[in-house]
Amino acid sequence: xxxxxxxxxxxxxxxxxxxxxxxxxxxxxxxxxxxxxxxxxxxxxxxxxxxxxxxxxxxxxxxxxxxxxxxxxxxxxxxxxxxxxxxxxxxxxxxxxxxxxxxxxxxxxxxxxxxxxxxxxxxxxxxxxxxxxxxxxxxxxxxxxxxxxxxxxxxxxxxxxxxxxxxxxxxxxxxxxxxxxxxxxxxxxxxxxxxxxxxxxxxxxxxxxxxxxxxxxxxxxxxxxxxxxxxxxxxxxxxxxxxx
Numbered sequence: 308x309x310x311x312x313x314x315x316x317x318x319x320x321x322x323x324x325x326x327x328x329x330x331x332x333x334x335x336x337x338x339x340x341x342x343x344x345x346x347x348x349x350x351x352x353x354x355x356x357x358x359x360x361x362x363x364x365x366x367x368x369x370x371x372x373x374x375x376x377x378x379x380x381x382x383x384x385x386x387x388x389x390x391x392x393x394x395x396x397x398x399x400x401x402x403x404x405x406x407x408x409x410x411x412x413x414x415x416x417x418x419x420x421x422x423x424x425x426x427x428x429x430x431x432x433x434x435x436x437x438x439x440x441x442x443x444x445x446x447x448x449x450x451x452x453x454x455x456x457x458x459x460x461x462x463x464x465x466x467x468x469x470x471x472x473x474x475x476x477x478x479x480x481x482x483x484x485x486x487x488x489x490x491x492x493x494x495x496x497x498x499x500x501x502x503x504x505x506x507x508x509x510x511x512x513x514x515x516x517x518x519x520x521x522x523x524x525x526x527x528x529x530x531x532x533x534x535x536x537x538x539x540x541x542x543x544x545x546x547x548x549x550x551x
Contacts, residue, residue, distance in 0.1 A: 308404050310335040311439070312378035313386065315357075316370045320388035321346040323472070328355040330391040330470075333401040334384055340374040368447040368454040375442045384439050385447075385456075389472045390417075396467030400439065403465065411460030412440035418468040422477070422530050429534045430522035437462060438469065450497075451490040477533075484541050492548035502550030510546055515539040 313334040315327055318341065331337055339352040342364040349359045362373055375383045384400070386392070392400070396415055403413075416433035419426045426432055437445075437456040444459045474480040515535045518524045524531030 309382045310380035311382045311384050311400070311404065312336040312338060312375075312380045313384045314338045314340065314371065314374035314378065315352075315386055315388055316367075316374055317341045317344060317348050317352070317388050318364070319344045319346045319348060321348045321351055323388045324348055324352050325355055327386060327388050327391055328352060328357055330393075330397065331384070331386075333392070333397045333404070336379050338374055338377055340370060340377070342370065366450060367452060368449050371447040371454065375446075378442065381442050382439065383442050383445075386438060386469065391470040391472075393418075393468045393470050396465065396469060399465050399467045403439075408463065409461065410463035411444035412437045412456060412458045413463045413465045415439070415465045415467060415469050417471050419471045419473060421474065422533065424527075424530055426527055426530065426534070428522055428526045429518050429524035429531045430538075431534065435464070436469065439465065451494040452487050453491070480537055481540075484537065484544060488541060488544040488548055491545045492551075495545075495549050500549065502546065504550070507543065507546040507550065511539040511543040514542045 311334045313331045313336070315324070315337070317324060317339055324339065328337055337357040339349070339357045339359045340362050341349050341359060342362060349361070353359050360377055362370065364370065365373070371385055375385070414435040414437045417436050419431045437458060440456055440458065445456050447454050448457045449455055474483065515538065518538045519531060519535035524535050527534065
C-alpha cells in the first residue's frame, strides 16, 4: 500500500492552515513549506502534526517541487492552504491506497465557495485539478502564477470534491486580481508578447459572456454575475498591464 505525503506551501496562513491539515486524514505525512510567514502559521502547522520547513520564496512551481522533494513518500497530494479535502474525496483516496493502480497522477473536481455559497456553474465547476501524483513521473511547471502538474504517463480521475475557499470577501478578490494580473503581465512580456488594443477592448466582454452565458453563470444568481464581472476585470487589467 503506497504511502502519501501531503504538501502545502504557505505564507501568512494562520487563519486557514489548521483546517487544511485536518482534512488530510488519508495521508501518511504532512509537510508545510513556509516562505517566511510573520504570523503563527508555522506554529499552528507544527501543533497539528505537520513537518514544517522554511524555504525562501522561489516561485509557485519551484516551491511546490521543493516541497515534493522533501517528502518521505513518492506519492504526493498537493493542496493549497485555502483548500480542503471533502470527506468523500478523503475516503476515495484512502480506498485508492488499497487498490492496484496504473496511472502516474490523478485529478479531482474542485468546488469553490464564493461569497457564502458553493458555485456549481460559471466555469468554476468541476474545474478538475491534478493534485495526487507520483513525483517520479510528474513535476510542477509554470512561472509567476497558474502553475500545473506535468504528467509523464497516464492520468486517472478520482471522485469527490476538493473544496476551495479562495477569497475571504469581495475586497480580497479585487486585491488578488491586482496581484495576479501583474504576475500574468510579467509572464506575457517575458515570453515576448506585446499588448494589443483590440484585445484590450474585446477580450473583457467576451470573458463576461463566456462565464455568464456559455458556462451558465446565470444559474449561480448574483454570484454568477459577480464572477463574470470579475473575470472580465481580470482580463482587462492583465491586457492593460501588458500594454504598459
